[in-house]
Amino acid sequence: MDVDPSEIDKNVRATAPVVGSVKQVLRQLLPLVESNVHMDWLRRVDALRSEHPPMLIRQTDGLLPQYVLRALTEATQGQAIVVTGVGQHQMWAAQFCSFTEPNTLITSGGLGSMGYEVPGALGAKMGRPDKTVWSIAGDGGFQMTMCDLATAVENNIDVKFAIFNNGTLGMVHQWQDLFYKKDYFATVYSGNPDFVKLAEAYGIPGIRVTEKDQVAGAIQQAMETPGPAVIDFVVTREENVYPMIPAGESVNEMMEEPIPESIE
Protein backbone atom coordinates (compact mmCIF):
# COMPACT_ATOMS: atom_id res chain seq x y z
CA MET A 1 0.00 0.00 0.00
CA ASP A 2 1.59 3.24 -1.11
CA VAL A 3 0.48 6.70 -2.15
CA ASP A 4 3.13 6.68 -4.87
CA PRO A 5 2.18 4.24 -7.64
CA SER A 6 5.81 4.09 -8.76
CA GLU A 7 6.66 2.32 -5.48
CA ILE A 8 4.34 -0.55 -6.32
CA ASP A 9 6.42 -3.50 -7.58
CA LYS A 10 9.61 -1.41 -7.48
CA ASN A 11 11.62 -3.65 -5.17
CA VAL A 12 9.14 -6.38 -4.33
CA ARG A 13 6.33 -7.54 -6.57
CA ALA A 14 3.03 -7.07 -4.76
CA THR A 15 0.43 -9.82 -4.80
CA ALA A 16 -2.21 -7.17 -4.15
CA PRO A 17 -1.19 -3.57 -4.86
CA VAL A 18 -3.19 -0.76 -3.29
CA VAL A 19 -2.55 2.84 -4.30
CA GLY A 20 -3.55 5.51 -1.83
CA SER A 21 -2.43 7.30 1.29
CA VAL A 22 -2.02 4.82 4.13
CA LYS A 23 -4.64 6.54 6.25
CA GLN A 24 -7.21 6.56 3.45
CA VAL A 25 -6.45 2.96 2.55
CA LEU A 26 -6.70 1.74 6.14
CA ARG A 27 -9.97 3.59 6.67
CA GLN A 28 -11.44 1.83 3.66
CA LEU A 29 -9.85 -1.48 4.58
CA LEU A 30 -10.68 -1.71 8.28
CA PRO A 31 -14.40 -2.50 7.92
CA LEU A 32 -13.55 -5.38 5.56
CA VAL A 33 -10.96 -6.95 7.86
CA GLU A 34 -12.40 -9.69 10.03
CA SER A 35 -11.54 -9.88 13.70
CA ASN A 36 -9.01 -12.60 14.29
CA VAL A 37 -6.81 -13.92 17.07
CA HIS A 38 -3.99 -15.65 15.17
CA MET A 39 -3.28 -17.59 18.33
CA ASP A 40 -0.80 -20.07 16.85
CA TRP A 41 1.05 -17.39 14.94
CA LEU A 42 1.44 -15.05 17.90
CA ARG A 43 2.64 -18.01 19.97
CA ARG A 44 5.20 -18.74 17.31
CA VAL A 45 6.35 -15.10 17.35
CA ASP A 46 6.65 -15.30 21.13
CA ALA A 47 8.73 -18.44 20.81
CA LEU A 48 11.03 -16.70 18.34
CA ARG A 49 11.35 -13.82 20.79
CA SER A 50 12.25 -16.20 23.61
CA GLU A 51 14.85 -17.95 21.47
CA HIS A 52 16.32 -14.62 20.34
CA PRO A 53 15.67 -12.24 23.22
CA PRO A 54 16.03 -8.57 22.26
CA MET A 55 17.12 -5.64 24.43
CA LEU A 56 19.83 -7.55 26.29
CA ILE A 57 22.91 -5.60 27.33
CA ARG A 58 25.80 -7.73 28.51
CA GLN A 59 27.45 -6.84 31.76
CA THR A 60 30.89 -5.36 31.27
CA ASP A 61 33.14 -2.78 32.88
CA GLY A 62 33.23 -0.72 29.69
CA LEU A 63 30.71 1.93 28.77
CA LEU A 64 28.42 0.44 26.13
CA PRO A 65 26.40 2.73 23.85
CA GLN A 66 23.38 0.47 24.34
CA TYR A 67 23.55 1.09 28.09
CA VAL A 68 23.61 4.85 27.56
CA LEU A 69 20.66 4.76 25.16
CA ARG A 70 18.58 2.69 27.54
CA ALA A 71 19.35 5.14 30.35
CA LEU A 72 18.44 8.02 28.08
CA THR A 73 15.10 6.53 27.08
CA GLU A 74 14.35 5.76 30.72
CA ALA A 75 15.14 9.35 31.73
CA THR A 76 12.83 10.71 29.06
CA GLN A 77 10.20 7.97 29.52
CA GLY A 78 10.18 7.46 25.77
CA GLN A 79 8.61 10.86 25.26
CA ALA A 80 11.56 12.77 23.85
CA ILE A 81 12.15 13.44 20.19
CA VAL A 82 15.29 11.53 19.26
CA VAL A 83 17.19 12.80 16.21
CA THR A 84 20.05 10.58 15.13
CA GLY A 85 22.95 10.63 12.77
CA VAL A 86 23.84 7.62 10.69
CA GLY A 87 25.75 4.54 11.69
CA GLN A 88 26.08 2.32 14.74
CA HIS A 89 24.55 4.82 17.18
CA GLN A 90 21.56 5.17 14.83
CA MET A 91 20.94 1.42 14.86
CA TRP A 92 21.35 1.20 18.64
CA ALA A 93 18.92 4.09 19.05
CA ALA A 94 16.45 2.23 16.83
CA GLN A 95 16.94 -0.89 18.96
CA PHE A 96 17.14 0.49 22.50
CA CYS A 97 15.08 3.69 22.59
CA SER A 98 11.36 3.50 23.31
CA PHE A 99 8.81 5.65 21.56
CA THR A 100 5.32 6.45 22.69
CA GLU A 101 4.26 9.11 20.18
CA PRO A 102 4.41 9.49 16.40
CA ASN A 103 7.23 11.42 14.72
CA THR A 104 9.57 11.10 17.67
CA LEU A 105 12.36 9.11 15.99
CA ILE A 106 13.81 11.40 13.34
CA THR A 107 16.60 9.98 11.25
CA SER A 108 18.09 10.07 7.79
CA GLY A 109 16.81 6.71 6.59
CA GLY A 110 17.03 6.54 2.83
CA LEU A 111 20.02 8.71 2.05
CA GLY A 112 21.78 7.99 5.34
CA SER A 113 23.46 11.37 5.76
CA MET A 114 25.94 11.57 8.61
CA GLY A 115 25.74 14.99 10.24
CA TYR A 116 21.95 15.14 10.08
CA GLU A 117 21.72 14.83 13.86
CA VAL A 118 22.80 18.39 14.66
CA PRO A 119 20.72 20.54 12.26
CA GLY A 120 17.87 18.00 12.16
CA ALA A 121 17.54 18.30 15.94
CA LEU A 122 17.63 22.11 15.79
CA GLY A 123 14.77 22.07 13.27
CA ALA A 124 12.79 19.53 15.29
CA LYS A 125 13.10 21.64 18.44
CA MET A 126 12.06 24.79 16.56
CA GLY A 127 8.95 22.94 15.40
CA ARG A 128 8.21 21.25 18.72
CA PRO A 129 9.44 23.58 21.50
CA ASP A 130 7.21 21.65 23.92
CA LYS A 131 9.27 18.45 23.53
CA THR A 132 12.61 17.40 24.93
CA VAL A 133 14.87 16.91 21.91
CA TRP A 134 17.98 14.75 22.03
CA SER A 135 20.50 14.76 19.21
CA ILE A 136 22.14 11.33 19.13
CA ALA A 137 25.46 11.67 17.36
CA GLY A 138 28.55 9.70 16.57
CA ASP A 139 31.85 11.49 16.85
CA GLY A 140 32.18 11.23 13.05
CA GLY A 141 28.85 12.73 12.06
CA PHE A 142 28.96 15.33 14.82
CA GLN A 143 32.13 16.76 13.34
CA MET A 144 30.40 17.19 9.98
CA THR A 145 27.86 19.74 11.26
CA MET A 146 29.01 20.79 14.73
CA CYS A 147 29.58 24.33 13.48
CA ASP A 148 25.83 24.78 13.95
CA LEU A 149 26.21 24.57 17.72
CA ALA A 150 26.56 28.32 17.19
CA THR A 151 23.04 28.37 15.74
CA ALA A 152 21.75 26.63 18.86
CA VAL A 153 23.48 29.21 21.05
CA GLU A 154 22.43 32.23 19.01
CA ASN A 155 18.78 31.21 19.03
CA ASN A 156 18.83 29.45 22.39
CA ILE A 157 17.53 26.25 20.80
CA ASP A 158 17.26 23.82 23.68
CA VAL A 159 18.69 20.64 22.17
CA LYS A 160 20.65 18.14 24.22
CA PHE A 161 23.53 16.64 22.24
CA ALA A 162 24.76 13.16 23.13
CA ILE A 163 27.96 12.23 21.34
CA PHE A 164 28.71 8.51 21.22
CA ASN A 165 32.43 8.92 20.98
CA ASN A 166 34.26 5.75 20.04
CA GLY A 167 36.96 7.49 18.04
CA THR A 168 36.03 5.65 14.87
CA LEU A 169 33.66 5.65 11.96
CA GLY A 170 31.97 2.87 13.85
CA MET A 171 29.79 1.22 11.25
CA VAL A 172 32.52 1.26 8.62
CA HIS A 173 34.88 -0.09 11.29
CA GLN A 174 32.37 -2.87 11.93
CA TRP A 175 32.28 -3.78 8.24
CA GLN A 176 36.09 -3.82 8.16
CA ASP A 177 36.03 -6.07 11.22
CA LEU A 178 33.58 -8.53 9.70
CA PHE A 179 34.19 -8.37 5.96
CA TYR A 180 37.56 -6.72 5.31
CA LYS A 181 39.93 -8.83 7.46
CA LYS A 182 40.04 -6.28 10.27
CA ASP A 183 41.92 -3.84 8.05
CA TYR A 184 40.87 -0.71 9.87
CA PHE A 185 42.10 1.64 7.20
CA ALA A 186 40.89 5.25 7.44
CA THR A 187 38.27 4.64 10.11
CA VAL A 188 40.12 5.57 13.29
CA TYR A 189 39.80 9.19 14.35
CA SER A 190 42.95 9.97 16.31
CA GLY A 191 42.64 13.74 16.07
CA ASN A 192 39.22 14.34 17.57
CA PRO A 193 38.76 17.57 19.48
CA ASP A 194 37.97 17.62 23.17
CA PHE A 195 34.19 17.81 22.82
CA VAL A 196 33.72 19.19 26.32
CA LYS A 197 36.10 22.07 25.63
CA LEU A 198 34.50 22.50 22.22
CA ALA A 199 31.07 22.86 23.79
CA GLU A 200 32.47 25.29 26.32
CA ALA A 201 34.05 27.30 23.52
CA TYR A 202 30.52 27.82 22.22
CA GLY A 203 29.33 28.73 25.70
CA ILE A 204 27.48 25.43 26.06
CA PRO A 205 27.91 23.25 29.17
CA GLY A 206 29.87 20.12 28.29
CA ILE A 207 29.95 16.92 30.32
CA ARG A 208 32.28 13.97 29.79
CA VAL A 209 31.13 10.49 30.76
CA THR A 210 33.50 7.55 30.82
CA GLU A 211 31.91 5.26 33.43
CA LYS A 212 28.54 3.60 33.74
CA ASP A 213 27.80 5.13 37.11
CA GLN A 214 28.09 8.63 35.62
CA VAL A 215 25.49 8.08 32.91
CA ALA A 216 22.20 8.75 34.67
CA GLY A 217 23.55 11.79 36.53
CA ALA A 218 24.96 13.34 33.36
CA ILE A 219 21.68 12.87 31.49
CA GLN A 220 19.81 14.45 34.38
CA GLN A 221 22.25 17.33 34.57
CA ALA A 222 21.90 17.99 30.82
CA MET A 223 18.11 17.93 31.02
CA GLU A 224 18.12 20.35 33.94
CA THR A 225 20.42 22.72 32.08
CA PRO A 226 18.43 25.50 30.46
CA GLY A 227 19.32 25.66 26.77
CA PRO A 228 21.65 23.38 24.85
CA ALA A 229 24.05 20.96 26.50
CA VAL A 230 26.62 18.48 25.21
CA ILE A 231 27.53 15.11 26.71
CA ASP A 232 30.62 13.36 25.43
CA PHE A 233 30.01 9.66 26.11
CA VAL A 234 33.37 7.96 25.66
CA VAL A 235 32.13 4.51 24.74
CA THR A 236 33.76 1.15 24.05
CA ARG A 237 35.38 1.15 20.63
CA GLU A 238 35.24 -2.53 19.76
CA GLU A 239 31.50 -2.90 19.89
CA ASN A 240 29.49 -4.12 16.92
CA VAL A 241 25.80 -3.79 16.23
CA TYR A 242 24.00 -7.13 16.35
CA PRO A 243 21.98 -8.79 15.05
CA MET A 244 23.35 -8.26 11.59
CA ILE A 245 22.12 -9.68 8.32
CA PRO A 246 25.02 -9.03 5.96
CA ALA A 247 24.13 -6.94 2.91
CA GLY A 248 22.56 -9.06 0.20
CA GLU A 249 22.26 -12.12 2.42
CA SER A 250 19.16 -13.84 3.68
CA VAL A 251 17.89 -14.07 7.22
CA ASN A 252 19.59 -17.50 7.38
CA GLU A 253 22.94 -15.70 7.41
CA MET A 254 22.00 -13.52 10.36
CA MET A 255 24.85 -12.93 12.80
CA GLU A 256 23.87 -12.77 16.46
CA GLU A 257 25.71 -12.30 19.69
CA PRO A 258 25.54 -15.23 22.10
CA ILE A 259 23.05 -14.64 24.89
CA PRO A 260 25.15 -13.03 27.65
CA GLU A 261 25.62 -14.86 30.93
CA SER A 262 24.96 -11.74 32.94
CA ILE A 263 23.07 -8.73 31.75
CA GLU A 264 22.72 -5.12 32.83
Place this chain on the structure above:
Amino acid sequence: MPVPSGGGFFVSLGYGDDMEITGAEIVCESLLKEGVEVMFGLPGGAVLPLYGALSGYPNIRHVLVRHEQAAVMAADGYARATGRVGVCTATSGPGATNLVTGIAGAMMDSIPVVVITGQVPRAAIGRDAFQETDVTGITLPITKHSYLVMQASEIAQAIREAFHIARTGRPGPVLVDIPKDVLLDERAEFVWPEQVNLPGYNPPGEADPEQIARAAELINQSERPVIFAGHGVLISHAYEELAQLAEKAQIPVAPTLLGISSFPTSHYLNMGMSGMHGWAHSSLAIDEADLLISLGNAVRRPDYRQDQGLCPPCQDSPRGR
Protein backbone atom coordinates in the same frame (compact mmCIF):
# COMPACT_ATOMS: atom_id res chain seq x y z
CA MET B 1 5.74 46.32 13.37
CA PRO B 2 7.81 47.75 10.54
CA VAL B 3 5.92 48.31 7.33
CA PRO B 4 7.58 46.79 4.29
CA SER B 5 8.91 49.55 2.12
CA GLY B 6 7.23 48.28 -1.00
CA GLY B 7 3.78 48.36 0.51
CA GLY B 8 3.09 44.65 0.93
CA PHE B 9 1.45 45.52 4.20
CA PHE B 10 -1.10 47.69 2.42
CA VAL B 11 -1.84 45.03 -0.15
CA SER B 12 -2.52 42.58 2.66
CA LEU B 13 -5.09 44.98 4.02
CA GLY B 14 -6.82 45.15 0.67
CA TYR B 15 -5.73 48.60 -0.39
CA GLY B 16 -5.98 49.54 -4.07
CA ASP B 17 -5.05 46.97 -6.66
CA ASP B 18 -2.52 49.33 -8.22
CA MET B 19 -0.14 48.60 -5.37
CA GLU B 20 2.92 46.86 -6.69
CA ILE B 21 5.61 45.38 -4.47
CA THR B 22 9.03 43.89 -5.16
CA GLY B 23 9.59 40.26 -5.99
CA ALA B 24 11.25 39.80 -2.59
CA GLU B 25 8.21 41.18 -0.83
CA ILE B 26 5.99 38.90 -2.87
CA VAL B 27 8.05 35.97 -1.57
CA CYS B 28 7.48 37.13 2.02
CA GLU B 29 3.76 37.77 1.51
CA SER B 30 3.46 34.31 -0.04
CA LEU B 31 5.23 32.68 2.91
CA LEU B 32 2.83 34.46 5.27
CA LYS B 33 -0.11 33.15 3.24
CA GLU B 34 1.30 29.65 3.67
CA GLY B 35 1.48 30.21 7.41
CA VAL B 36 5.27 29.97 7.56
CA GLU B 37 6.48 30.89 11.04
CA VAL B 38 10.10 29.87 10.80
CA MET B 39 12.66 29.42 8.08
CA PHE B 40 16.33 28.48 8.12
CA GLY B 41 18.93 30.09 5.93
CA LEU B 42 22.17 31.84 5.24
CA PRO B 43 22.32 34.93 3.02
CA GLY B 44 24.59 35.81 0.13
CA GLY B 45 24.68 38.23 -2.76
CA ALA B 46 21.99 36.81 -5.04
CA VAL B 47 19.45 36.18 -2.27
CA LEU B 48 20.19 39.38 -0.36
CA PRO B 49 17.14 41.23 -1.73
CA LEU B 50 14.96 38.60 -0.06
CA TYR B 51 16.76 39.21 3.24
CA GLY B 52 16.23 42.93 2.76
CA ALA B 53 12.49 42.30 2.64
CA LEU B 54 12.47 39.60 5.38
CA SER B 55 13.65 42.06 8.00
CA GLY B 56 10.30 43.79 7.57
CA TYR B 57 8.34 40.59 8.29
CA PRO B 58 8.88 39.84 11.97
CA ASN B 59 6.20 37.15 11.91
CA ILE B 60 8.52 35.00 9.83
CA ARG B 61 11.34 33.97 12.14
CA HIS B 62 14.60 33.49 10.30
CA VAL B 63 17.13 31.16 11.92
CA LEU B 64 20.62 31.95 10.71
CA VAL B 65 22.74 28.83 10.28
CA ARG B 66 26.47 28.41 9.80
CA HIS B 67 26.35 26.22 6.69
CA GLU B 68 23.58 25.82 4.13
CA GLN B 69 23.46 22.06 4.68
CA ALA B 70 22.19 22.84 8.16
CA ALA B 71 19.48 25.12 6.74
CA VAL B 72 17.92 22.38 4.65
CA MET B 73 18.44 19.65 7.26
CA ALA B 74 16.87 21.87 9.94
CA ALA B 75 13.92 22.53 7.64
CA ASP B 76 13.71 18.76 7.14
CA GLY B 77 13.80 18.12 10.91
CA TYR B 78 11.14 20.78 11.44
CA ALA B 79 8.93 19.11 8.84
CA ARG B 80 9.41 15.62 10.34
CA ALA B 81 8.65 16.81 13.86
CA THR B 82 5.57 18.86 12.94
CA GLY B 83 4.17 17.36 9.73
CA ARG B 84 4.25 20.88 8.27
CA VAL B 85 6.30 22.12 5.32
CA GLY B 86 9.84 23.12 6.29
CA VAL B 87 11.33 26.16 4.59
CA CYS B 88 14.93 27.12 3.94
CA THR B 89 16.81 29.58 1.84
CA ALA B 90 20.31 30.03 0.47
CA THR B 91 22.13 32.09 -2.06
CA SER B 92 23.21 31.09 -5.55
CA GLY B 93 26.26 29.02 -6.43
CA PRO B 94 27.95 27.49 -3.38
CA GLY B 95 24.97 28.33 -1.17
CA ALA B 96 22.76 26.33 -3.49
CA THR B 97 25.18 23.43 -3.97
CA ASN B 98 25.65 23.16 -0.20
CA LEU B 99 21.94 22.30 -0.03
CA VAL B 100 22.25 19.25 -2.26
CA THR B 101 22.78 16.55 0.40
CA GLY B 102 19.88 17.83 2.48
CA ILE B 103 17.57 18.04 -0.52
CA ALA B 104 18.48 14.50 -1.54
CA GLY B 105 17.75 13.31 1.99
CA ALA B 106 14.34 14.98 1.98
CA MET B 107 13.59 13.39 -1.38
CA MET B 108 14.57 9.88 -0.25
CA ASP B 109 12.53 10.12 2.94
CA SER B 110 9.52 11.97 1.40
CA ILE B 111 9.86 15.13 3.50
CA PRO B 112 7.95 18.29 2.52
CA VAL B 113 10.51 21.05 2.23
CA VAL B 114 10.37 24.24 0.15
CA VAL B 115 13.81 25.50 -0.77
CA ILE B 116 14.15 29.10 -1.97
CA THR B 117 17.43 30.00 -3.65
CA GLY B 118 18.68 33.26 -5.07
CA GLN B 119 20.02 33.08 -8.61
CA VAL B 120 22.29 35.45 -10.49
CA PRO B 121 20.43 38.21 -12.39
CA ARG B 122 18.58 37.05 -15.48
CA ALA B 123 20.99 38.75 -17.87
CA ALA B 124 23.92 36.89 -16.28
CA ILE B 125 22.41 33.40 -16.40
CA GLY B 126 24.44 31.07 -18.57
CA ARG B 127 27.51 33.29 -18.58
CA ASP B 128 29.44 31.62 -15.75
CA ALA B 129 28.71 34.65 -13.63
CA PHE B 130 30.18 34.91 -10.13
CA GLN B 131 28.42 32.38 -7.89
CA GLU B 132 26.31 31.07 -10.73
CA THR B 133 25.24 27.47 -10.76
CA ASP B 134 22.37 25.72 -12.48
CA VAL B 135 20.70 24.60 -9.27
CA THR B 136 17.44 23.50 -10.87
CA GLY B 137 19.53 21.32 -13.17
CA ILE B 138 21.71 19.94 -10.37
CA THR B 139 18.73 19.11 -8.19
CA LEU B 140 16.42 17.83 -10.94
CA PRO B 141 16.67 14.15 -9.87
CA ILE B 142 16.47 14.96 -6.14
CA THR B 143 13.49 17.29 -6.06
CA LYS B 144 9.84 16.47 -6.45
CA HIS B 145 9.58 19.59 -8.59
CA SER B 146 11.48 22.82 -9.17
CA TYR B 147 10.89 26.32 -10.48
CA LEU B 148 13.10 28.97 -12.02
CA VAL B 149 10.91 32.04 -11.66
CA MET B 150 11.72 34.61 -14.33
CA GLN B 151 9.04 37.23 -13.58
CA ALA B 152 8.05 38.82 -10.29
CA SER B 153 4.42 38.40 -11.31
CA GLU B 154 4.94 34.60 -11.31
CA ILE B 155 6.44 34.29 -7.83
CA ALA B 156 3.22 33.94 -5.84
CA GLN B 157 1.89 31.25 -8.14
CA ALA B 158 5.20 29.35 -8.01
CA ILE B 159 5.36 29.43 -4.22
CA ARG B 160 1.71 28.46 -3.88
CA GLU B 161 2.30 25.48 -6.16
CA ALA B 162 5.59 24.62 -4.47
CA PHE B 163 3.93 24.23 -1.07
CA HIS B 164 1.04 22.29 -2.60
CA ILE B 165 3.34 19.87 -4.38
CA ALA B 166 5.66 19.53 -1.37
CA ARG B 167 2.93 18.44 1.04
CA THR B 168 0.44 16.51 -1.09
CA GLY B 169 0.58 12.95 -2.34
CA ARG B 170 4.00 11.55 -1.55
CA PRO B 171 5.65 14.61 0.01
CA GLY B 172 9.04 15.84 -1.11
CA PRO B 173 11.32 18.81 -1.58
CA VAL B 174 10.44 21.56 -4.06
CA LEU B 175 12.99 24.15 -5.11
CA VAL B 176 12.14 27.71 -6.14
CA ASP B 177 15.07 29.52 -7.77
CA ILE B 178 14.63 33.28 -8.22
CA PRO B 179 17.13 35.57 -9.98
CA LYS B 180 18.36 38.53 -7.99
CA ASP B 181 16.85 41.15 -10.29
CA VAL B 182 13.44 39.46 -10.15
CA LEU B 183 13.60 39.79 -6.36
CA LEU B 184 14.98 43.32 -6.34
CA ASP B 185 14.12 45.34 -9.41
CA GLU B 186 10.85 43.95 -10.63
CA ARG B 187 7.60 44.98 -9.04
CA ALA B 188 4.25 43.33 -9.42
CA GLU B 189 0.90 43.17 -7.74
CA PHE B 190 0.67 40.49 -5.08
CA VAL B 191 -2.07 38.13 -6.19
CA TRP B 192 -2.39 34.97 -4.13
CA PRO B 193 -3.92 32.18 -6.21
CA GLU B 194 -6.88 30.75 -4.34
CA GLN B 195 -6.55 27.41 -6.05
CA VAL B 196 -3.84 25.30 -7.55
CA ASN B 197 -4.57 23.84 -10.93
CA LEU B 198 -1.86 21.46 -12.05
CA PRO B 199 -3.02 19.24 -14.89
CA GLY B 200 -1.13 15.96 -14.71
CA TYR B 201 -0.47 16.22 -10.97
CA ASN B 202 -3.23 14.33 -9.25
CA PRO B 203 -2.28 12.72 -5.95
CA PRO B 204 -4.38 9.61 -5.32
CA GLY B 205 -7.60 10.18 -3.44
CA GLU B 206 -9.84 7.29 -2.45
CA ALA B 207 -8.28 3.91 -3.13
CA ASP B 208 -9.74 1.55 -5.71
CA PRO B 209 -12.40 -0.53 -3.88
CA GLU B 210 -11.38 -3.63 -5.85
CA GLN B 211 -7.78 -3.29 -4.68
CA ILE B 212 -9.02 -2.78 -1.12
CA ALA B 213 -11.27 -5.84 -1.35
CA ARG B 214 -8.43 -7.99 -2.67
CA ALA B 215 -6.14 -6.84 0.15
CA ALA B 216 -8.85 -7.52 2.74
CA GLU B 217 -9.38 -10.99 1.28
CA LEU B 218 -5.68 -11.83 1.61
CA ILE B 219 -5.57 -10.47 5.17
CA ASN B 220 -8.64 -12.47 6.17
CA GLN B 221 -7.20 -15.67 4.67
CA SER B 222 -3.73 -15.23 6.12
CA GLU B 223 -2.60 -17.46 8.96
CA ARG B 224 0.76 -15.78 9.55
CA PRO B 225 0.49 -12.09 8.64
CA VAL B 226 2.96 -9.37 9.53
CA ILE B 227 2.35 -5.64 9.17
CA PHE B 228 5.42 -3.99 7.72
CA ALA B 229 4.82 -0.44 8.92
CA GLY B 230 6.75 2.26 7.08
CA HIS B 231 7.13 5.98 7.06
CA GLY B 232 3.87 6.42 5.13
CA VAL B 233 1.96 5.61 8.33
CA LEU B 234 3.46 8.70 9.95
CA ILE B 235 3.26 10.90 6.86
CA SER B 236 -0.45 10.22 6.44
CA HIS B 237 -1.17 10.40 10.19
CA ALA B 238 -2.45 6.82 10.21
CA TYR B 239 -1.14 6.08 13.71
CA GLU B 240 -4.60 5.21 15.08
CA GLU B 241 -5.63 3.22 12.01
CA LEU B 242 -2.45 1.12 12.17
CA ALA B 243 -3.18 0.23 15.79
CA GLN B 244 -6.79 -0.58 14.90
CA LEU B 245 -5.75 -2.94 12.10
CA ALA B 246 -3.12 -4.67 14.23
CA GLU B 247 -5.48 -5.12 17.17
CA LYS B 248 -8.59 -6.07 15.21
CA ALA B 249 -6.91 -9.01 13.49
CA GLN B 250 -4.10 -9.54 16.04
CA ILE B 251 -1.30 -8.99 13.56
CA PRO B 252 2.27 -8.45 14.76
CA VAL B 253 3.92 -5.26 13.54
CA ALA B 254 7.48 -4.88 12.27
CA PRO B 255 8.20 -1.17 11.78
CA THR B 256 10.87 0.00 9.39
CA LEU B 257 13.57 2.39 10.64
CA LEU B 258 11.54 5.41 9.51
CA GLY B 259 8.33 3.82 10.76
CA ILE B 260 9.56 3.07 14.28
CA SER B 261 7.50 5.78 15.99
CA SER B 262 4.37 4.82 14.03
CA PHE B 263 3.53 2.19 16.66
CA PRO B 264 4.23 2.35 20.40
CA THR B 265 7.40 0.46 21.26
CA SER B 266 5.76 -1.15 24.28
CA HIS B 267 2.70 -2.42 22.37
CA TYR B 268 2.41 -6.19 22.76
CA LEU B 269 2.10 -6.62 18.98
CA ASN B 270 5.25 -4.59 18.24
CA MET B 271 8.10 -6.92 17.30
CA GLY B 272 10.54 -4.07 16.79
CA MET B 273 12.49 -3.18 13.69
CA SER B 274 13.42 -6.00 11.35
CA GLY B 275 16.11 -6.10 8.69
CA MET B 276 19.87 -5.71 8.62
CA HIS B 277 20.17 -4.59 12.25
CA GLY B 278 16.64 -5.31 13.37
CA TRP B 279 15.72 -7.68 16.18
CA ALA B 280 16.19 -11.31 15.18
CA HIS B 281 12.68 -12.47 16.04
CA SER B 282 11.20 -9.72 13.91
CA SER B 283 13.27 -10.65 10.86
CA LEU B 284 12.61 -14.36 11.46
CA ALA B 285 8.87 -13.73 11.77
CA ILE B 286 8.90 -11.95 8.42
CA ASP B 287 10.72 -14.97 7.03
CA GLU B 288 7.99 -17.29 8.29
CA ALA B 289 5.06 -15.05 7.43
CA ASP B 290 2.60 -15.98 4.71
CA LEU B 291 1.53 -12.37 4.15
CA LEU B 292 3.41 -9.09 4.42
CA ILE B 293 1.14 -6.07 4.74
CA SER B 294 3.40 -3.26 3.56
CA LEU B 295 2.13 0.15 4.65
CA GLY B 296 3.83 3.15 3.07
CA ASN B 297 7.11 1.34 2.94
CA ALA B 298 9.62 1.56 0.11
CA VAL B 299 10.82 -2.00 0.90
CA ARG B 300 14.20 -0.53 0.17
CA ARG B 301 16.40 -2.92 2.06
CA PRO B 302 18.06 -5.47 -0.14
CA ASP B 303 17.14 -8.06 2.51
CA TYR B 304 13.71 -8.33 0.97
CA ARG B 305 14.74 -8.47 -2.64
CA GLN B 306 13.05 -11.39 -4.33
CA ASP B 307 15.60 -11.57 -7.11
CA GLN B 308 18.12 -12.69 -4.50
CA GLY B 309 15.88 -15.51 -3.41
CA LEU B 310 14.96 -13.87 -0.13
CA CYS B 311 11.79 -13.27 1.79
CA PRO B 312 9.73 -16.41 1.15
CA PRO B 313 6.36 -14.65 1.41
CA CYS B 314 7.41 -12.57 -1.54
CA GLN B 315 8.31 -15.63 -3.59
CA ASP B 316 4.71 -16.34 -4.49
CA SER B 317 4.86 -13.51 -6.94
CA PRO B 318 8.38 -13.30 -8.25
CA ARG B 319 9.54 -10.00 -9.60
CA GLY B 320 9.66 -9.68 -13.34
CA ARG B 321 7.94 -7.67 -15.98
